[in-house]
Amino acid sequence: MERILSRAEMQAIDKKTINEFGTPSRVLMEVAGARCADAIIRDYPDQVQDGVVILCGSGNNGGDGYVIARHLFAFCPDILIFSMGTGRMSSESSSNRLLCEKLDIPIFEINSQQDLQEYVIKGLTTIPILIDAVFGIGFKGELPILIQNAFAAFSALAEVVVAIDIPSGLNVDTGNGDCLTADLTLAIEELKYGHILQNGRNSCGKLLRIPIGIPEIYKEDIAVYVYNDSILPQRPVDAHKGLFGRVFIFGGSPGY
Secondary structure (H helix, E strand, O other): OEEEEOHHHHHHHHHHHHHHHOOOHHHHHHHHHHHHHHHHHHHOHHHHHHOEEEEEOOOHHHHHHHHHHHHHOOOOOOEEEEEOOOOOOOHHHHHHHHHHHHOOOOEEEOOOHHHHHHHHHOOOOOEEEEEEEOOOOOOOOOOOHHHHHHHHHHHHHEEEEEEEOOOOOOOOOOOOOOOOOOOEEEEEOOEEHHHHOOOHHHHHOEEEEEOOOOOHHHHOOOOOEEOOOOOOOOOOOOOOHHHHOOOOOOOOOOOO
8 A cells, every 4th residue: 555645744744854853855855856867767768868858847846857867967968958937946956956057967948938939849859758847746726828838849749758746737635737747757755645636647647656765753643545556456537336336435543
């Protein structure tokens, strides 16, 4: 079974790991990015050799993307980063972007439809691997129009799409929202509700959990689990009991 968390629960254990346990945020980001890069190399070794495009936002999800770029650079010198953040960069993201600049990894800004036209529609013809590191679990609402257009343009050229933590645009608690559809989603530390609910199950593709070192003691009170695919047979996400027979539910909670 796999533990499953809400946005608030994930943010709480992340905060405890930083403030109580003493692991700096930049260390968690480095571990997350490095392990995501390892997973991408393991699952898509041929595509990594052919070229990688990474879409980075301004928050910590984008910071993970910059770390991934740095670690993939040793295996694939053909890496392009497109920055499309809508807010001020976090300090960790800014630091990791600077390291990419020191490695001379090309970084392009997409701030307008004209930028998108110039870099994507005219410049790129194919993308072996597209990595989505724009928005993470903190995202709420609808994607800005420019981001929607960028996702449509990039994904149309991509052979493989990998989402970091959750596909950008997907609500992490409900699984609702228009988002970039991934072939592989690398869930940081634990699965979240949005990975398996509503539109999430179709949008995430294959789910792979990436542990980053959050102490188990901070997760002991989280008692919601989901069976993985190796135990339960695959069903369409819109399936119901009328299609596959009867349902048996058992449950409980402390104190009952």
